[in-house]
Amino acid sequence: MLEVKQLRALYGDSLVLHGIDLKIAPSERVAVIGRNGAGKSTLLKSIMGGGPAAHGVLQWNGADLHRLKGFERTRLGLSLVPEDRRIFPHLTVVENLEIARHATAKGKTPASPEAMIRFFPMLETLKARFGNQLSGGQQQLLAVARGLLPMPKLLLLDEPTEGLAPIIVEQMAKSINAICDEHRVALLLSEQNLWFARQCTHALHVLDTGRIVFSGTWDEFDAYPEVRNRHLAV
Numbered sequence: 746m747l748e749v750k751q752l753r754a755l756y757g758d759s760l761v762l763h764g765i766d767l768k769i770a771p772s773e774r775v776a777v778i779g780r781n782g783a784g785k786s787t788l789l790k791s792i793m794g795g796g797p798a799a800h801g802v803l804q805w806n807g808a809d810l811h812r813l814k815g816f817e818r819t820r821l822g823l824s825l826v827p828e829d830r831r832i833f834p835h836l837t838v839v840e841n842l843e844i845a846r847h848a849t850a851k852g853k854t855p856a857s858p859e860a861m862i863r864f865f866p867m868l869e870t871l872k873a874r875f876g877n878q879l880s881g882g883q884q885q886l887l888a889v890a891r892g893l894l895p896m897p898k899l900l901l902l903d904e905p906t907e908g909l910a911p912i913i914v915e916q917m918a919k920s921i922n923a924i925c926d927e928h929r930v931a932l933l934l935s936e937q938n939l940w941f942a943r944q945c946t947h948a949l950h951v952l953d954t955g956r957i958v959f960s961g962t963w964d965e966f967d968a969y970p971e972v973r974n975r976h977l978a979v
């Protein structure tokens with residue numbers, strides 16, 4: 746279980762997260778939504794390490810994440826798919842997937858690239874293509890598949906649908922749900938696409954300029970339209 750309490754994050758002198766509290770139980774799927782610049786990516790980077798300076802409680806199954814380097818967090822079962830994808834351009838789709846085996850947590854068995862591709866059927870005909878021969882949407886599917894291949898205990902997914910065609914967004918939601926259901930993967934999803942976030946998660950936090958201003962289920966969110974009007978409208 747992930748426990749975040751009074752998390753503050755700074756870039757230099759600039760305080761970007763002002764005391765975030767959240768918990769994610771095993772196999773729970775939660776979204777963080779908010780406008781551009783609200784602090785969603787900063788939250789995910791703080792949990793994974795290697796980003797901003799972070800202070801406050803940051804625990805994974807009782808272990809203090811502050812004390813652990815990024816690769817050690819990976820070994821405990823955390824996996825981050827960053828916003829900028831980081832697909833290897835000169836490796837094929839299958840090779841890009843293979844490489845993720847190294848990020849498998851202790852005690853977990855990674856999926857094979859073929860098994861991941863069965864969850865992401867749009868990748869089937871692209872297996873031998875190089876990363877730099879894929880469209881943005883195809884790269885994004887590959888990045889998500891790669892993040893899931895090690896079968897993490899918690900997947901941190903940063904705005905995976907940004908700029909994608911609706912058909913790919915739909916496919917991605919189906920694939921993520923199928924894998925998370927089957928392998929009990931917990932999810933912390935940063936998103937601006939409410940449709941997608943709702944498909945993939947049970948609850949959400951709304952972030953506005955570094956503060957959580959609403960937490961609840963999607964039904965509760967629907968019951969308070971002022972949250973959307975005040976904190977999400979552009």
Ligand SMILES: Nc1ncnc2c1ncn2[C@@H]1O[C@H](COP(=O)(O)OP(=O)(O)OP(=O)(O)O)[C@@H](O)[C@H]1O
Pocket residue numbers: 756759761779780781782783784785786787788904
């Ligand atoms: N490396 C950085 N150095 C300094 N400030 C940063 C850095 N990265 C982000 N920020 C600032 O931190 C704030 C939160 O940014 P963050 O990227 O976490 O927001 P976000 O909600 O993920 O937005 P987006 O949807 O645009 O990615 C913004 O004001 C941003 O300008």
